[in-house]
Amino acid sequence: MSDLTVIYYTSNREIESFENKIIESLIENSKGLPIVSVSQKPIDLGENICVGNVGVSEINSRRQLLIGAKKAKTKFICSAESDFLYPESFFEFEPPKDNIIYLAVPVFILFVQKGKKTIYSPKKVSSEGCLIVGREYIISLLESMLKDQDIWREKTDGDRKIPHLLKVGKTKTFKLDIPVVTFKTDRNMHRRTPHEYKKITESIHYWGNAHDLRRKYL
Numbered sequence: 061m062s063d064l065t066v067i068y069y070t071s072n073r074e075i076e077s078f079e080n081k082i083i084e085s086l087i088e089n090s091k092g093l094p095i096v097s098v099s100q101k102p103i104d105l106g107e108n109i110c111v112g113n114v115g116v117s118e119i120n121s122r123r124q125l126l127i128g129a130k131k132a133k134t135k136f137i138c139s140a141e142s143d144f145l146y147p148e149s150f151f152e153f154e155p156p157k158d159n160i161i162y163l164a165v166p167v168f169i170l171f172v173q174k175g176k177k178t179i180y181s182p183k184k185v186s187s188e189g190c191l192i193v194g195r196e197y198i199i200s201l202l203e204s205m206l207k208d209q210d211i212w213r214e215k216t217d218g219d220r221k222i223p224h225l226l227k228v229g230k231t232k233t234f235k236l237d238i239p240v241v242t243f244k245t246d247r248n249m250h251r252r253t254p255h256e257y258k259k260i261t262e263s264i265h266y267w268g269n270a271h272d273l274r275r276k277y278l
Contacts, residue, residue, distance in 0.1 A: 115214030158194025
């Protein structure tokens with residue numbers, strides 16, 4: 061899709077070599093789409109906006125997404141996070157409307173936390189990390205959500221008072237031929253993610269064996 065900007069937002073807390081590989085995959089699979097990166101340390105990715113070491117919290121991730129969306133010039137934006145792998149087909153989806161948040165499915169979690177089995181499990185719902193949406197619509201949602209909040213919040217304390225972005229806006233899912241993969245690392249903002257624990261698997265389409273993908277990126 062031509063009228064789309066990738067908004068990559070990161071707290072730069074993941075292992076640097078791992079995040080660099082995530083970025084390499086993003087650049088390759090987005091096939092030249094414009095990228096705005098909003099980071100807490102300077103990075104070499106598209107048009108970079110460094111907000112400084114403001115901490116890890118839901119407020120900060122939403123505000124970084126808002127900053128990136130405001131900087132973009134296209135009708136639509138898509139989100140990209142520092143622990144996600146996206147197939148090419150994610151960036152090819154053309155939203156029918158600009159006032160709906162479109163969420164990619166399926167999304168598989170790859171558990172790589174210390175002491176846990178390296179395994180894939182499908183997420184129960186999609187994720188803010190793989191949405192495509194009209195730029196003006198997401199800006200209006202985020203501005204409304206953040207208007208009475210701190211500019212930045214160092215930790216996740218108090219984040220429960222913030223409504224979930226996907227519960228505020230109108231959402232629909234779109235199905236991909238290749239799943240999105242999100243790594244569950246010890247450096248993620250949250251230690252737990254709702255998933256279909258009865259549907260765990262050692263291998264998935266395209267991405268292959270869980271241990272092999274872990275070794276490739278970590």
